[in-house]
Amino acid sequence: ILNTIFFYLCQRKAKTFELPLLASHFYTIMQDCVPGLTLDLKLSSYKKFSKFLQHQQEINNLISIDEIKPGVLAITSFNLTNNEQLDSFRTPLWLKNYLTKASDVAAAAAAASVTESEFSNTKYTFPVITELWKTNSRVNELLGCSSSTHYLRADEVRQAVRSYVIRNNLNSDKQVKLDSILIRLFKTKDESTMLIGWNELNNAVFDAMSPCTELSFVHLEQPIRINGHIQPIELECIDRNRKRQTFIRYLDTYQINLNELCKRIRQGASVSAVINDTDETKRTGRVVMAQGNQNSFITRLLKDDYGVPSKYIKEI
Incomplete structure (x- = not known):
């Protein structure tokens, strides 16, 4: 054969x-x-x-x-x-x-992979990433939102909380009085006696909401929203069967062309690089596997050629 x-x-x-x-x-x-x-x-x-x-x-x-x-x-x-x-x-x-x-x-x-192939010959532009917070029934009235779900930036949430407190005369010497709306955020506090600090109030509001991430790509008319905080591109060097290999995960989240990335790794590092389907694909997206310890080279490649900020690259 x-x-x-x-x-x-x-x-x-x-x-x-x-x-x-x-x-x-x-x-x-x-x-x-x-x-x-x-x-x-x-x-x-x-x-x-x-x-x-x-x-x-x-x-x-x-x-x-x-x-x-x-x-x-x-x-x-x-x-x-x-x-x-x-x-x-x-x-x-x-x-x-x-x-x-x-x-x-x-x-x-x-x-x-229509999207990937369609833009394979276009220079990659890293998306604009915005961390958002999703509202729900516990915070909608406090934040001045309707009963439907809204997506707000962290600064918008803090400003809405501040406006609510001032509008209802709940501020008292750098602290906040609890009313029937604010008390919903706490399980153990008593509305009639409790004053809380601004940080404690803001933290309670964020704890009651769900984080999500919005990615705006230049080739898409509408942004993409994903639940939770975004995972950085993960680089991990593993020894298997006496061979050292570098695994690159969460690339699909950022819509990086994996075939093109493999080609650049092969040309730049003179090592094998392939797309590897593993059991973790559902969790991390497709995984690129490169021969040897290529963490330094791939980190530099992602920063220089793909414009990925350091905060979105993680070596483990």
Whole structure:
């Protein structure tokens, strides 16, 4: 199976590859040819992908490989002329069926990411992010809102509280008297005897409301609202099976083109970078996985190329 896919790519796709081509990226290309089928090197006679590539270089003379960085193997050239094995190769039916399935998968993925592909060639502009607070029945009367839900900035909430207190003559020597409206915010306070400070009152109002975040993108007419405080882009370096990998999460929240980001990581850091579907995807959005510890490089890339402020990048 490995040799068949390899010969197919050499015969049909090699001229389109940008060299040097990372061995890890080439393995991903091979895997993408057979969706649903795992290419497990441990079950093959080669055991490791590097051994497989060495075989193609030394025995079949189809490629040249080199270590472009310590521990980073890449294909530096394809030798496609005057090779009898390659000239006589014909794509078998089973691989054609997988390739058709791979084409369908790619088409479905493209349809599911219309927004991303539509703006892939447009310079990314970081959204305007506004933290808001959602009103409810406990605070609507206090804040002068109707019975429907409203979204207010923190400064608007404080100003509305201040206006209510002054309008109802509840301020008393830098403190606030509780009335029947304000007492709703507290479970243990007695309206007839209690004075509270401004900070305690404001904190009680915010505790009674729900936080949300509004993101305004230049390519969208209407802003997007998400419940809760926004999560920063998360970078985590993990050692797995004696290999160090960097995981980048919460990119979908900021509508960053993941394919473009992977390409920039591959070109800038000369390491493999792929979109990885994991069990945490529902919580964090799609995850980008890069080879090695790339925290510093990716942080600089997000700041310089994508304009992401430091407060929205978190290393864990």
